[in-house]
Amino acid sequence: MTRTRPGKALAHRFVAGEKLDEAVIVASGLNADGMKVSLDLLGEEVHDAVSARAACDEYLACLDRIAEEELDANISVKLTQLGLSIDEGLAVESIGRLSDRAEEMGTTVTIDMEDSRYTDATVRIYEKVQTDRGNLGVAIQAYMRRTPDDLQRLIGLGGHIRLCKGAYVEPEEVALTSKSEVDAAFANQLRTLMNATTTAPAVATHDQGLIDLTRTLASRREGYFEFQMLYGVRTTLQAELVAAGYPLRVYLPFGSQWYPYLTRRLAERPANAWFFARAAFGN
Numbered sequence: 001m002t003r004t005r006p007g008k009a010l011a012h013r014f015v016a017g018e019k020l021d022e023a024v025i026v027a028s029g030l031n032a033d034g035m036k037v038s039l040d041l042l043g044e045e046v047h048d049a050v051s052a053r054a055a056c057d058e059y060l061a062c063l064d065r066i067a068e069e070e071l072d073a074n075i076s077v078k079l080t081q082l083g084l085s086i087d088e089g090l091a092v093e094s095i096g097r098l099s100d101r102a103e104e105m106g107t108t109v110t111i112d113m114e115d116s117r118y119t120d121a122t123v124r125i126y127e128k129v130q131t132d133r134g135n136l137g138v139a140i141q142a143y144m145r146r147t148p149d150d151l152q153r154l155i156g157l158g159g160h161i162r163l164c165k166g167a168y169v170e171p172e173e174v175a176l177t178s179k180s181e182v183d184a185a186f187a188n189q190l191r192t193l194m195n196a197t198t199t200a201p202a203v204a205t206h207d208q209g210l211i212d213l214t215r216t217l218a219s220r221r222e223g224y225f226e227f228q229m230l231y232g233v234r235t236t237l238q239a240e241l242v243a244a245g246y247p248l249r250v251y252l253p254f255g256s257q258w259y260p261y262l263t264r265r266l267a268e269r270p271a272n273a274w275f276f277a278r279a280a281f282g283n
């Protein structure tokens, strides 16, 4: 990994490596431990069509490897990495290509949710491509004030909806900002999703209270749902959930563009800066 040594050392805690080969090795190990995987090629905010097409090609190669290695894995994609901020049509075309290849490989594609500049387009594109293809999922952020309406709009489309708290700094007009409000919104949206028969909820949190609530709701649910957690975060809890028989998918990032991802993980848990400091002093 490029950039400074401490950043690199910390990145290894949360990122599989820079190359697809490294991600495949880590994914195989997670599968052997009973965990599903979502491979995320790091990258966002691509500003030229050549880079956007290259990212799509890399994801196609990733899907090929998932099939060759018989991994229990899907892919997670950011629309700005596929060119959303320069040409919405290009992003739609690329997500369609990925969806088609994933269908051939018997797997799915999840669209990550980015910051609020892109929420409207992401919901619109998901709605269109999921209606056409049927093997997509989308992340929905509990902190967004618009989310209850988006859930009503998307919940009937099949596919999977990944409920997460939201990782970007947003203005108060568009997003809840206090932890208690975000947690309460997550709990309400979780109830809606776990009661729905038309979607497969993916509960993406490391929050003990919300995991306990999910387990309670799961005991009354007939259809599929899964837990999702980030690679390197609360790994003991991940193993405990698998041992208890719950499906769990690990979000596994790889690639050279790890810096923005790492910055968001640090913001979520300032204690992670301790690992950064230790690495800086060579421990």
Ligand SMILES: Cc1cc2nc3c(=O)[nH]c(=O)nc-3n(C[C@H](O)[C@H](O)[C@H](O)COP(=O)(O)OP(=O)(O)OC[C@H]3O[C@@H](n4cnc5c(N)ncnc54)[C@H](O)[C@@H]3O)c2cc1C
Residues within 6 Å of the ligand: 111, 112, 113, 114, 139, 141, 162, 164, 165, 166, 167, 168, 204, 205, 206, 207, 208, 228, 229, 230, 233, 234, 250, 251, 264, 265, 266, 268, 269, 272
């Ligand atoms: C699978 C997955 C996919 C995601 N996809 C998106 C997406 O598409 N868009 C988006 O905006 N956000 C996404 N997120 C991030 C999410 O929005 C939150 O920012 C992040 O998960 C932290 O919230 P939390 O629910 O874990 O609860 P928190 O209240 O933040 O954390 C609960 C506990 O989990 C542990 N923890 C949480 N984060 C960390 C960390 N980084 N390092 C170490 N320990 C930690 C701590 O013990 C903490 O007390 C995703 C998260 C997951 C798990």
